Every structure is written in structure tokens, then in C-alpha cells.
Amino acid sequence: MIEHLYTLYPNLIKVPAHTVSLDERYIWFSMNKEWIGIPAQELTDREALLLSSLLDKLEPEPDQLTTREQMWQKWMEDEVVPDKATIPTSFRFVFFSLKEEVNPSTFQEAVEGVFPTSMPILWDNRSQGIIVEEIHHEDQEPVSYEDIVNILMSDFYMKLYLYVSPFYYQDATEISSHAKWQRMCFQTMLQYEPKPVTTYKESIPYLHVDPFTAEQSRTIRNSLLLPVMDDPELIRTVRVFIESQSNATLAAKRLYMHRNSLQYRIDKFIERTGIDIKQFHGALCAYLAILHETKLSNDG
Structure with a gap:
């Protein structure tokens, strides 16, 4: 038809x-x-x-955007150059992705219930969009998304991913380019099964890994991790150790294991691969190789 x-x-x-x-x-x-x-x-x-x-x-739904949301939409699409007087002291983009579609009005009500102030929300579709966190004065505290993401997930009984950009400061001419760059970072992170809250800094290593072809990623992974590829739990342990700033006590706590057991695994990894992850260069090489392995696993 x-x-x-x-x-x-x-x-x-x-x-x-x-x-x-x-x-x-x-x-x-x-x-x-x-x-x-x-x-x-x-x-x-x-x-x-x-x-x-x-x-x-x-029937087309009536325009639900507030005046402020309409302004942000035009700024991000580069349709209008903002007047500095209308831009908050600082702002950041918080991209969100829900596992299932929701009613935008219901989501907006839930967000307003946990955020200290009303914030513009722009939807891409019924499961993804952007929250614009605006800071209007110096004594206004930034939102702690780690504190509220679990509340929002319990409200909707589904997984919610948040990607938090850095703050920008009254940059009137670059709002569109900032938004496009952060959207690309957000979309990259969605491919790697992110934590409920992911920050821009955490996305940087993935941005370096993502452009590689599967063959290139496989070459890098095998050149560094081949001796331990038969032990995925060891690789996971090393990843958590590096992500814990090489703090053995913190990593052991996150892995629910004794510190001595963690130390044994670290030494085992170093012995089998020859990569000293207690040193910065070794930790960097190992971590990037592990991200290449994650990419290959996600690609199937």
C-alpha cells in the first residue's frame, strides 16, 4: 500500500x-x-x-515547549545568536536515554520532583532527550546526578542512562557546536553499556577507541591481552582497579573481595602480560586495550 x-x-x-x-x-x-x-x-x-x-x-500535538525551551532549541540548532543577557552564568547538557518510551509530561513531572529548580527539557523522541542545567548565580549548587538517577529509575521501573557534559560559561557563540559535540560523545557512550551516570571526562578514552575498525581493535587487543583472554574475570578486575585510580583498597571494595585477593590478581596480570599496570604508562595501555575488547564484544 x-x-x-x-x-x-x-x-x-x-x-x-x-x-x-x-x-x-x-x-x-x-x-x-x-x-x-x-x-x-x-x-x-x-x-x-x-x-x-x-x-x-x-493529530499533531500542540507545542509543549516553554519559552525557555524554545530559546534553547533555537540556540542549539544555530538558528539564533543568543543575547548574552539571556544566557545563564553557566550551563551544561545532560543527555538522557530510557530503555522504553515514556510520556514526556510524566517524565517532566518526575524530573521537576527531584531537581531543585525547573530546567529546560528538549526531546529527540519519547525515550531520549536533553536536560539543560542552568546556573544563574554563584551560590546555586550543581545537581548531583548520582544522587537522583536511582530515584528516577525507581519512578519508571526501567533503566535510565545520563550523560553529563562539562559546564560552559556564557559562551554565546558556541552553544550549537558544544551541543553537537556532546551529543556525539553521548551517542558513543551508549554503545558501550554505560553506567547510569557517565561524565564527559569518562567518555574521552572511548572517543579514542571508537574510530578503529574491528580488525584494528582486534590487533591491539591481541597484542596486549592475548595471554589473559581466557580469564575475563581477571580482565574485569584490572579494569575496575584502573578505574579506581589504581587504589587497591577502593577497587577491592567495589569488587567485594579482600585486598590481598585483588593484589594477587594484579600481580598475576602483570606476570602474564608483562604490562605493569601499577605504572601510569602500563595502566593506560592496558585500559585502552580493555576498551578495545569491550568494543569487540559489543559489536558481537
């Missing part, structure tokens, strides 16, 4: 179902888990009525 509709309406467009905002210049219908739009000027009332009897007609 879709081919026949394309013949009748060559300017027909398709979007994923449950797209948050529908272009009001089109008449929208639901079809095969997708939404199709036909330019209103190409569709007569009789044709619209006929299609409505065959397909579920959709």
Missing part, C-alpha cells in the same frame, strides 16, 4: 512512530509501526476522509 501512496503523493514522508513533534503542514496517519505524512495542500478533504477509514489518522 505504501508504494501506491508514494505514486499518488510523491512528497509523502515517513517518521518513526511516537515522534514527539509532528509537522502541522502534513496530514498524519499510522501505518505498519510508522507514521506517514502527506502534505495537506496535496490532499483533498474527500481523500483525507477515505484514508482515515483505512488508516488511523493522527
Whole structure:
């Protein structure tokens, strides 16, 4: 049927179902888990009525964006150069991704219930979007996302991933480029099964690993980790140790093991690979090799 509709309406467009905002210049219908739009000027009332009897007609939702959200949307899409007087003292982008689709209004209410102040929220679709954390005065405390992510997950009974950018300070001309760069970091991190809260600094190593081809990643991994590839638990232990700033006490606590057991595993890794992860250079090489292994595992 879709081919026949394309013949009748060559300017027909398709979007994923449950797209948050529908272009009001089109008449929208639901079809095969997708939404199709036909330019209103190409569709007569009789044709619209006929299609409505065959397909579920959709109505565009009214614009739910606040004035502030509309401003941020224009700034991030580089449609308007912001007036410095309208920009907060500092700001950062918090990208979010839910495992399932939610009602934007319900999510907004939950966010407002745990955040100290109202913040702009811009949706990409019904499971992903951006929260703009604005700081308007010096005594305003930044939000601790580690403290609130579990509350939000319990509200929706599903996993929630947050990616937190660094703060930017009244940078009026670079908002669009900052947003695009941070979105790319966020999308990269989603590929690597991130923690509930991931920061920009934590994304940097992944950005260095991601561009490599599978063959290149495999070469790097095998050149450094081949002697321990038969022991994934040892590799996991080393990763947690390095991510704990090589603090054996902290790593042992995170791994729920005795410090002496951790030390034994570290020594075992060093002996089998020849990489001294107690030294900065060795830890860096091992960690990047482990990220290449993670990438290969995620790629299947």
C-alpha cells in the first residue's frame, strides 16, 4: 500500500512512530509501526476522509515547549545568536536515554520532583532527550546526578542512562557546536553499556577507541591481552582497579573481595602480560586495550 501512496503523493514522508513533534503542514496517519505524512495542500478533504477509514489518522500535538525551551532549541540548532543577557552564568547538557518510551509530561513531572529548580527539557523522541542545567548565580549548587538517577529509575521501573557534559560559561557563540559535540560523545557512550551516570571526562578514552575498525581493535587487543583472554574475570578486575585510580583498597571494595585477593590478581596480570599496570604508562595501555575488547564484544 505504501508504494501506491508514494505514486499518488510523491512528497509523502515517513517518521518513526511516537515522534514527539509532528509537522502541522502534513496530514498524519499510522501505518505498519510508522507514521506517514502527506502534505495537506496535496490532499483533498474527500481523500483525507477515505484514508482515515483505512488508516488511523493522527493529530499533531500542540507545542509543549516553554519559552525557555524554545530559546534553547533555537540556540542549539544555530538558528539564533543568543543575547548574552539571556544566557545563564553557566550551563551544561545532560543527555538522557530510557530503555522504553515514556510520556514526556510524566517524565517532566518526575524530573521537576527531584531537581531543585525547573530546567529546560528538549526531546529527540519519547525515550531520549536533553536536560539543560542552568546556573544563574554563584551560590546555586550543581545537581548531583548520582544522587537522583536511582530515584528516577525507581519512578519508571526501567533503566535510565545520563550523560553529563562539562559546564560552559556564557559562551554565546558556541552553544550549537558544544551541543553537537556532546551529543556525539553521548551517542558513543551508549554503545558501550554505560553506567547510569557517565561524565564527559569518562567518555574521552572511548572517543579514542571508537574510530578503529574491528580488525584494528582486534590487533591491539591481541597484542596486549592475548595471554589473559581466557580469564575475563581477571580482565574485569584490572579494569575496575584502573578505574579506581589504581587504589587497591577502593577497587577491592567495589569488587567485594579482600585486598590481598585483588593484589594477587594484579600481580598475576602483570606476570602474564608483562604490562605493569601499577605504572601510569602500563595502566593506560592496558585500559585502552580493555576498551578495545569491550568494543569487540559489543559489536558481537
